[in-house]
Amino acid sequence: MTSSVASSAPASYLDAVAATDAARSYKRALLAALAVEPGHQVLDVGCGPGTDLAALADAAGATGAVFGIDQDPRMVATTQERMADRPTVAVRQADAQQLPFDTHSIDRARADRVLMHVADPAAVLGEIHRVLRPGGLLTLAEPDWDTLAIDHPDLAVSRAFTGYVAERLHRNRAIGRQLPRLAAHAGFSLRAVRNEAVVLTDFGTAETILGLRRNTERAAAAGFLTPEETDGWLEHLRTDTFFATASFITVVAQSAT
Numbered sequence: 001m002t003s004s005v006a007s008s009a010p011a012s013y014l015d016a017v018a019a020t021d022a023a024r025s026y027k028r029a030l031l032a033a034l035a036v037e038p039g040h041q042v043l044d045v046g047c048g049p050g051t052d053l054a055a056l057a058d059a060a061g062a063t064g065a066v067f068g069i070d071q072d073p074r075m076v077a078t079t080q081e082r083m084a085d086r087p088t089v090a091v092r093q094a095d096a097q098q099l100p101f102d103t104h105s106i107d108r109a110r111a112d113r114v115l116m117h118v119a120d121p122a123a124v125l126g127e128i129h130r131v132l133r134p135g136g137l138l139t140l141a142e143p144d145w146d147t148l149a150i151d152h153p154d155l156a157v158s159r160a161f162t163g164y165v166a167e168r169l170h171r172n173r174a175i176g177r178q179l180p181r182l183a184a185h186a187g188f189s190l191r192a193v194r195n196e197a198v199v200l201t202d203f204g205t206a207e208t209i210l211g212l213r214r215n216t217e218r219a220a221a222a223g224f225l226t227p228e229e230t231d232g233w234l235e236h237l238r239t240d241t242f243f244a245t246a247s248f249i250t251v252v253a254q255s256a257t
């Protein structure tokens, strides 16, 4: 699903999220929608620890090329190491707002939970539109943190926690709902817009994805929850029937032919 912390999340956290059923499911669907063919030049914007690069490289084949860019040098180093035995994959440090690729040089592009972190998501989409060849495909996936809902008998406490997560942990808390508009304004035509709503029914998975314990501590430290509310909140989530959900928006877009 999503990242529970800002763009400095460690590779181990991103690996754990990528291993969840929810993440595997939407990533599989978006890979199919991207329709990568042998020989394609493919760009993964904000590739993180290289989660999707091997699958893209398999699809692009020996005559294709896959480029991963990320602004975090540690992420780039990790990914370069992981992709060392993949001669068609190149990973480099770059800002998604200034892509180091020629105009119309890329056949397929993806950005997966990256726009929620960037200062100017419209600039990123403009850059992807520039580098994609006419008719090229783009897939996007972003959570809408403003829709995070966690069941708890005290709705005010639940809202205090989800308000903290949306407001303090994510630069662009409502990027999910904005994707269709921003992609259209960047010049893309929208081929598919979906809400792959995330549903979490066990505390353990929610802890992996949402970092419930550490983010409850942070919310309390920031004054969103009192110490009493904090104890009761976590105890209830841990021991009673668990339910949390959030919108997760995916878009398949095409640059004009």
Ligand SMILES: C[S@@+](CC[C@H](N)C(=O)[O-])C[C@H]1O[C@@H](n2cnc3c(N)ncnc32)[C@H](O)[C@@H]1O
Pocket: 002, 003, 007, 008, 009, 014, 018, 045, 046, 047, 048, 049, 051, 052, 069, 070, 071, 072, 075, 094, 095, 096, 097, 111, 112, 113, 114, 117, 118, 119
């Ligand atoms: C939630 S991770 C997702 C990683 C990967 N796309 C995946 O699905 O596992 C977001 C990534 O975006 C990168 N990122 C954030 N802002 C960026 C920017 N302006 N330019 C390039 N990468 C950026 C972060 O360093 C991080 O690796």
